[in-house]
Amino acid sequence: ALVYSMWRRVWAQNGSNITKEQNFKPLIEGDNVISLLRSENFIQIASCIIRKSWLETVGGFNEAHQLIEDVDLFLRLAMEGACFTRVSTNAPQFTYNQRIGSLSNDGANRKLFIDSCVRNARMVEDYWKKEKQEINEAMRTVLVNVYSNALRYYAGCDVSTFESLCRRLLVLSPKYQPAGGLPKYLTPLIGYPNAELLSARLRKIMGRKVV
Numbered sequence: 001a002l003v004y005s006m007w008r009r010v011w012a013q014n015g016s017n018i019t020k021e022q023n024f025k026p027l028i029e030g031d032n033v034i035s036l037l038r039s040e041n042f043i044q045i046a047s048c049i050i051r052k053s054w055l056e057t058v059g060g061f062n063e064a065h066q067l068i069e070d071v072d073l074f075l076r077l078a079m080e081g082a083c084f085t086r087v088s089t090n091a092p093q094f095t096y097n098q099r100i101g102s103l104s105n106d107g108a109n110r111k112l113f114i115d116s117c118v119r120n121a122r123m124v125e126d127y128w129k130k131e132k133q134e135i136n137e138a139m140r141t142v143l144v145n146v147y148s149n150a151l152r153y154y155a156g157c158d159v160s161t162f163e164s165l166c167r168r169l170l171v172l173s174p175k176y177q178p179a180g181g182l183p184k185y186l187t188p189l190i191g192y193p194n195a196e197l198l199s200a201r202l203r204k205i206m207g208r209k210v211v
Contacts, residue, residue, distance in 0.1 A: 001082035002074075004028070004048035008092035011099075023092055032078035033124055036071065037142045045070040047094040054082050067109065067116045075120055079127050111157065114150050118165060121146040125172075135172065144173050152183075155200035166193050 010021045026041040035041050058076040061069050078084070087093070125143055128135055135143070147169040154162035169176060176192055178184045182202070186195035 001054040001084070002048055002050045002077060003085045003087055004043045005087040005089050005093040006091070007044045007047035007094045007096060009044075009096050009098055011097075021095075027086060028078075028084035031138065032082075032084055033075060033127075034138055034142050035084075036074050036078055037121060037124060037146060042071070043074060044094060044096050046096070047092075050077070054080075065116065065119075067113050068120065069116075071116075071120050072123070075124060079124070079131075110153070114153050117146055118150045122168075125168075140172050144169060144176065147172075148176070148178065151196055152200075155196045156203060159197070162197070163193070166196075 004026065006023060006025045008021055008023050010019055012018070013020050024040075024042065024044070026043050028035040028041060028043075036043075054077055058073070058080055061073055063069075065072055074084075121143055125135070125139075128139055132139075147165055151162055151165055151169065154165060170192070177187055178192065178195070182199045183192065183195040186198060189195075190198070
């Protein structure tokens with residue numbers, strides 16, 4: 001249904017003429033849906049070929065989405081049972097030039113990007129609950145990872161969304177314990193939601209990241 005390969009990202013460092021590059025080697029294996037939710041397995045859309053009949057099966061791109069609509073497409077393909085095959089190469093077969101001010105690299109779109117990540121994860125969670133009738137440990141782990149990363153952001157700018165998503169995370173993992181940072185030490189004392197919100201307030205007061 002879909003073949004993909006290694007790809008490269010190139011970008012200018014701090015607005016200078018000096019460029020940096022990074023190679024990505026996504027590996028979709030085992031449970032394809034779980035693999036696709038892991039950030040290290042992001043497939044750049046131009047580094048893959050999708051069979052037309054499969055695009056028609058899932059209805060193509062959802063044009064209502066502005067960011068990471070490609071991930072949404074890949075997830076829907078995986079949920080329909082599409083096979084993902086990696087082409088072995090010695091070098092990237094596609095280079096993505098990430099420009100300053102591009103939609104995916106614009107700080108003003110940070111919330112939209114986070115919202116989109118959560119949207120995709122919620123779609124998958126709802127699918128698993130409906131079709132699989134269960135959330136196993138591997139599913140729970142990847143969902144909690146997406147939600148917890150988003151919650152750190154929401155705690156500092158959107159308390160309503162934070163509270164809603166936090167409830168969802170705690171249903172999945174009632175004893176959730178952050179792996180690091182200040183919330184890791186505060187959670188046993190005041191609970192995870194309060195720990196994350198307090199950490200966000202401290203970041204604002206101190207004007208820098210609180211470790």
